[in-house]
Amino acid sequence: MPAAFELTNVSVERSGKALLDDVTWTVAEGERWVVLGPNGAGKTTLLQVIGATMHPTRGTVRILGEKLGEVVVSELRTRIGHTSTKVADRIPPAESVQDAVLSAAHAVSGRWQEEYDEEDLARAQQMMGEWGVSALAGRTFGTLSEGERKRVLIARALMTDPELLLLDEPGAGLDLGAREDLLASLEVLAHADDSPVLVMVSHHVEEIPVGFTHVLLMRDGKVVAQGPLDTTLTADNLGTTFGQRIQLDREGGRFAARRAAYGRRANRSPETGETA
Template identity: 65%
Template sequence: MTAVVELDSVTVLRPGKALLQDVSWTVEDSQRWVVLGANGAGKSTLMQIVGAQMYPTTGTATILGERLGETEVFDLRTRIGHSGTAIAERIPPRETVEDCIVSAAHAVTGRWREQYDAADLERARQIMAELRIGALAHRTFGTLSEGERKRTLIARALMTDPELLLLDEPGAGLDLGAREDLLMSLDMLSSAPGAPVLVMVSHHVEEIPAGFTHVLMLRDGKIIAHGPIEETLTAQTLGRTFGMRLELELVDGRYTARRSAFGHRAH
């Protein structure tokens, strides 16, 4: 197996606070990871490092074989797909779904005078079909439901055929039906031949697609546990991650969690 992400003793410091502390983590090319943690745990900082958007204060980060600080990050970023709120906020509300997706080929949001060839349009339509949003092609982004937006953003992230795909809380704000549609799409994506390596950030174990293989759990910028999901994601490690006593259940590859009836805070 080939290492796609290699973090060695990565620490990120900001005035008065350590956002990440001594994080060592390796993602192999056959793996699908979910990163779990409460607000402020360091998940967003970790994704900025992995996405080549931030440098560690100390330690080393090697992404897709390129060591940050020793490589041209603008070229490296073209090999990484992103889906998250920050990108959604930059898309003009009147942009059609098809243009929103195809414009990723030029790394822009808001189609203007770029010229796209037939291959670009065919790829965009193929991705839309795979994510079951082909019928939305001529809808404008501003008229989409939250679930439709999330799948459109994932389609956009896939447009450049990335080697690594980062999904930042793709299930946030979705109702039950939209969440289940999204998870079905992510499950199919994770098992498709030639799919990119997936790293997904979430607060909720209920949002973990059945096809994901590994979990990393953060609290206060430190790793609580990481490894194969069936061995690592337990009621005990989840409780330590969120600071409370929890019950965890696994049914047909899907997790649910709830607070223990008379639990105390976990340490």
Template identity: 70%
Template sequence: MAAVIELDSVTVLRPGKALLQNLTWTVDESERWVVLGANGAGKSTLMQIVGAQMYPTTGTATILGDRLGAVEVFDLRTRIGHSGTSIAERIPPGETVVDAIVSAAHAVTGRWREKYDAHDLERAHQIMGELGISTLTHRTFGTLSEGERKRTLIARALMTDPELLLLDEPGAGLDLGAREDLLMSLDVLSTAPGAPVLVMVSHHVEEIPEGFTHVLMLREGQVVAAGPIEETLTALTLGRTFGMRLELEQVGGRYTARRAAFGHRAR
């Protein structure tokens, strides 16, 4: 089974602080990972490394078979899809949803003079249908709800048929209904034939789609636990990750967590 991500003893140092410390992590092509951790745990730094946007201070990072520092990163980045607030902030409010998605084919935000062929538009509409946002085709990006924006950004990230898709807190800011719609879309995507390898960052176990197979848990730039989600995600490892005693429940492939009551043992 081919490794899509291989990090070996990766450390990222900034003045006065180690953002990541001696992190070793491997993601194979059949796996779907969620990365859990509190604010400041190193999740965003990790995604910048995996997205070929940052180099490790020490250690090696090999993404899609190419080692950072020994490859042209601009070519590598075209093989990686990314969905996050940094992309949303660059899309003009007056851009239609279909244009916001199809413009990813030229790696731009905001259509200008670039030309798109029938294949580009066909693919954009296909992805929109799969994510349940076909009715938004001619809506402008600035009029979308937060949930509609999140699914539009995922559709945009899929436009170039990436081998690796990075989802940076896709559930942030969503109400319950929008979150459930998003998770249903991600569950379908994670199990679809030919889908890219998915890595999703989150603060909340409630946002983990059913189709995800593995979990990486970070605290202060270090790995607390990593492995198959059913074996690795426990009240003990989750408590260590967030620095408190927690209770964890799983029902039908979905998780919920809460602080353990005083005098009760987390299970």
């Protein structure tokens, strides 16, 4: 399959600190990736590079057939959908939900003097319907719950029918019900044949939707492991990534992780609680 993007020996340095350190990563069309790692691992920086909002200090980046540094990035960004807290912060609190989604057609945050046609409006209504926020169309963005905001942001990111969709911690701040609702919707998106390439950043294996195919594990700006989810997401790789012994379980396509028991706890009988 053709590559959606390729990073070759990419490093990003700011104020003498390496945010990314010699990252090489290729994602093909049709793949759905989750990027896992602790705080400070470089995950958000990685998304900024892939989203063409940050240039690397060293290395080569090719996104959707274009080489970063040799392309008009404003045009490239229209082909990439991106959800993050930074995107949310740029949307005026008084903006209506419909306008928050609609304005993505002109890559702006906040309606001003730009014009939209019936096709734009129909697309916005379609996206709001697919992400379950049609009933919120007249509400202002600033009055939404965290779960509602996350759905509006994804509807906005999909407004321009992007070839690449970047999701930066879409489950952060959600309660259990809102998280499960969002994951169910992302599962549908992951299985759809016409979906863009998906890259989702998370801290938690519990937030990996069924249908995602690959994983990239990061620590201190470096790649710990990468590859197919079924063979790469292991307790050993998670332990190296998060600096702890990890117990990893999987049921019904969903993952769960916790710190592995030590010493006497590791020898306790699960039935009686007594030490063997």
